[in-house]
Amino acid sequence: xxxxxxxxxxxxxxxxxxxxxxxxxxxxxxxxxxxxxxxxxxxxxxxxxxxxxxxxxxxxxxxxxxxxxxxxxxxxxxxxxxxxxxxxxxxxxxxxxxxxxxxxxxxxxxxxxxxxxxxxxxxxxxxxxxxxxxxxxxxxxxxxxxxxxxxxxxxxxxxxxxxxxxxxxxxxxxxxxxxxxxxxxxxxxxxxxxxxxxxxxxxxxxxxxxxxxxxxxxxxxxxxxxxxxxxxxxxxxxxxxxxxxxxxxxxxxxxxxxxxxxxxxxxxxxxxxxxxxxxxxxxxxxxxxxxxxxxxxxxxxxxxxxxxxxxxxxxxxxxxx
Numbered sequence: 001x002x003x004x005x006x007x008x009x010x011x012x013x014x015x016x017x018x019x020x021x022x023x024x025x026x027x028x029x030x031x032x033x034x035x036x037x038x039x040x041x042x043x044x045x046x047x048x049x050x051x052x053x054x055x056x057x058x059x060x061x062x063x064x065x066x067x068x069x070x071x072x073x074x075x076x077x078x079x080x081x082x083x084x085x086x087x088x089x090x091x092x093x094x095x096x097x098x099x100x101x102x103x104x105x106x107x108x109x110x111x112x113x114x115x116x117x118x119x120x121x122x123x124x125x126x127x128x129x130x131x132x133x134x135x136x137x138x139x140x141x142x143x144x145x146x147x148x149x150x151x152x153x154x155x156x157x158x159x160x161x162x163x164x165x166x167x168x169x170x171x172x173x174x175x176x177x178x179x180x181x182x183x184x185x186x187x188x189x190x191x192x193x194x195x196x197x198x199x200x201x202x203x204x205x206x207x208x209x210x211x212x213x214x215x216x217x218x219x220x221x222x223x224x225x226x227x228x229x230x231x232x233x234x235x236x237x238x239x240x241x242x243x244x245x246x247x248x249x250x251x252x253x254x255x256x257x258x259x260x261x262x263x264x265x266x267x268x269x270x271x272x273x274x275x276x277x278x279x280x281x282x283x284x285x286x287x288x289x290x291x292x293x294x295x296x297x298x299x300x301x302x303x304x305x306x307x308x309x310x311x312x313x314x315x316x317x318x319x320x321x
Contacts, residue, residue: 021060022060025041025045025046025057026041026042027039027040027061028040028041029068032068032069033069034069034072035103035104036069036103037072037101038099038100038101038102039061039064039100040098040099041057041061041100043095043096043098047094051094052092052093052094053092053093053094053126055087055127058087058098058118058126058129059087059129061098061116061118062085062087062100062102062116062118062127062129062131063085063129063131064100065114065116066113066114066116066129066131066132066133067082067131067133068080068102069104069112069114070107070131071133073112073135074135075221078135078220079136079137080133081134081135082131082132082134083132083134084131084132085129085130085131086129087127088128088129089126089127090127090128091120091125091126093126096120096121098120098121098126098127099119099121100116100117101116101117101119102114102115102116102131105130109135110134110135110136111133111134111135112135113130113132114130114132114133115128115129116128116129137184137186137223144189148192148219149172152168152192152193152196152206155196155206155207157206160204160206163280163283163284163287164279164280164282164284165283167195167202167206170195170279170280171192171194172192173279174191175189175191175192177191177279178272180309181271181275181310181313182307182309183271185223186226187226189219189220189223190223190224190226190227190230190268190272191275192219193215193227194226194227194230196215196231197232198231199231199233200234200235200236209231209232212224212228215227226265226268229261229265231254232253232254232255233250233251233252234252234253237251238250238251242261242266242269242270242302242305243304243305245261245263245266247260263305267305267307269305270299270305271305271310274299274313274314278313278314278318281295281318292318296318296320300320
């Protein structure tokens with residue numbers, strides 16, 4: 001997923017404006033996107049003792065624009081962290097500006113590498129660098145969670161009845177339960193929004209699956225993909241087949257497509273399902289009476305997919321499977 005943005009906006013997203021090192025060195029973004037980033041920097045104020053541009057300043061400019069391109073490639077909800085830079089300094093410059101151009105050399109799911117050329121005002125090459133960044137999910141924060149809760153409220157979650165009170169209260173409890181189990185940020189945010197598109201057991205939807213980008217902008221691409229996967233599950237078809245996986249184990253109830261989800265996705269799905277169902281059963285004794293034994297058997301068959309905290313919670317709440 002790419003995220004081309006206005007140069008100033010992308011700079012703010014990376015902390016390049018508002019008091020960071022880039023701001024103090026006078027770096028100005030001229031162009032920003034996943035394929036190419038251009039920025040310039042004044043020589044004055046960034047020199048070494050002899051009055052020439054400091055080589056470290058060139059490295060700062062190179063890493064700034066290389067990381068900026070990587071962040072644009074990573075997309076909403078993710079971040080780029082520089083892990084390697086190498087640079088060759090070709091000539092000195094003592095006045096004017098230098099301009100850096102970062103061009104994408106390779107970009108995947110977890111790593112992105114950019115080639116950087118820094119030139120003086122006459123277009124002469126001052127430095128050549130290569131910057132590699134590690135791409136990861138942004139850690140969820142109280143501010144981010146509050147933003148998502150605000151979206152859920154706007155969509156009516158606080159007025160939607162659900163076992164234990166409202167849908168919003170249920171979603172928050174599922175998030176908190178996953179957090180107590182040590183779930184990573186993307187899975188916790190998916191728990192907070194898991195019923196956004198409705199589910200096979202709770203058809204009321206807060207958002208439209210034809211407008212998935214709206215949720216992705218709020219929670220990030222990975223969390224939104226988990227929300228969609230959870231919501232799309234045809235439970236009658238998929239539940240009994242997920243323990244073994246394999247071709248056709250999962251059926252998307254929105255599209256009818258059969259698939260073989262990778263193990264990591266199955267583990268996330270199982271963890272989220274357990275958190276959801278345990279909260280529902282805690283809130284409704286009647287549902288526990290009718291479905292507790294069935295869920296105990298199901299979760300027992302998924303034992304190899306569950307984290308230790310989730311498995312202990314199942315045993316404590318429902319008894320051994």
